[in-house]
Amino acid sequence: MPRILVVEDDETIREMVATYLRLSGFTVELAVDGIDALTKVRSVQPELIIMDMGIPKLNGWQTTQRLRARKETAQTPIIALTAYALEEDRERAFNVGCDAFESKPIDFTSLIEKIQTLLARSNTPV
Numbered sequence: 001m002p003r004i005l006v007v008e009d010d011e012t013i014r015e016m017v018a019t020y021l022r023l024s025g026f027t028v029e030l031a032v033d034g035i036d037a038l039t040k041v042r043s044v045q046p047e048l049i050i051m052d053m054g055i056p057k058l059n060g061w062q063t064t065q066r067l068r069a070r071k072e073t074a075q076t077p078i079i080a081l082t083a084y085a086l087e088e089d090r091e092r093a094f095n096v097g098c099d100a101f102e103s104k105p106i107d108f109t110s111l112i113e114k115i116q117t118l119l120a121r122s123n124t125p126v
Helices: 011-023 034-044 060-069 087-096 108-121
Strands: 003-007 027-031 048-052 078-082 100-103
Touching (some): 003 011, 003 034, 034 060, 048 108, 060 078, 078 087, 078 108
């Protein structure tokens, strides 16, 4: 089962996403902020990261940039998950290295499709 790191500061959203992903057959690890994500990504070694852009300590844009600068996570697919739903927010997410964008409230069908597409591209069995 592919491992997904969910980086989300809101406990309700974090648990809702984790539960849905687990029910969809994924192994899920959780991080609550950018620093936590940078630490956990080393031990978890996720095949995909779902990144809230409005997290504390380091925001999602900063955290994504740092992940892209690391050799071990430079190619790990990252989905931006955010309430910032304007076109410039989408562009900013792609500019820092996100591979896909999902706005809140979450359309779980769309999110799962994006996960499956990105994992297929990275040759991770779904």
